[in-house]
Amino acid sequence: MSWSRPLNTNLRLLLDEDVQDPIADEICNISAFNVECVRDLPAIQGKSDREVMAYANSKNRIVLTIDGGYTKARYPICTHPGIIRIDSKCKHSAVVCDVIRRFSLSGYRIKAQHAITHLTRDEALIEGPDCRVLKCSI
């Protein structure tokens, strides 16, 4: 392992297909994220949740989704690289992009690894590996 690796807080993301294209384009431009999109991967396009999660596991990527099906009950914490769910009531691309941009700039983004993160308009709720829920404003 390189000495600089722990200092790298950039997140490797897998954008689910339910994320709107303008949002996906915007996220791809955020330097804090290394992004791959399901819409660009015919192998898992339209496939089941498990297949998408298996791909994310194999590539060590955090799944960023809008779908509420990725719960702690189905995907226990620490069995995957992480899940970020956009939970804001307003799903307009401008609002969602703003939420993600603020989260990317916050110091909490590194805590999304191996955790389940719920992003709302003002805050991030991170269910971490230590079984504690971290509630932080972004």
Added chain:
Amino acid sequence: MIASPVREHSKGQSRWWKEERWESGSSCQGTRDEMFDFPRPKNFSVPFSLVLDRARQLSLFVEIDEEILGGTPRIDNTRIPVYMVLNAIDDYGSIESATRAYRCLTSEQVRDALRFAVHVLESPLEHEPSFASR
């Protein structure tokens, strides 16, 4: 506007529960809906899963699979839920704009998502005792 077979089909079937209720009268002794094999409407209630299933049958591009998106209705061959398509129409104001939000969707698929929502909302939930008693 081009009338699709689904829309014409749905027109003929849109009042299925009312017809059944009228035929059955207050004692709820109506016949089963043979086409979709609906159970007898005990207490005038219909399980939501049946409502979704019927709406899915009347839609061309909407599918429901428990393995994909946890069973949320979605556009066929994609992982795009119907509610996000409706959200896109609401946010962007038109069907054409919604297809710009999801570039892999066609306007016909977006219209079908709307039709699906219509079929769900025309379900007889108002006849459920729990709703009526409120």
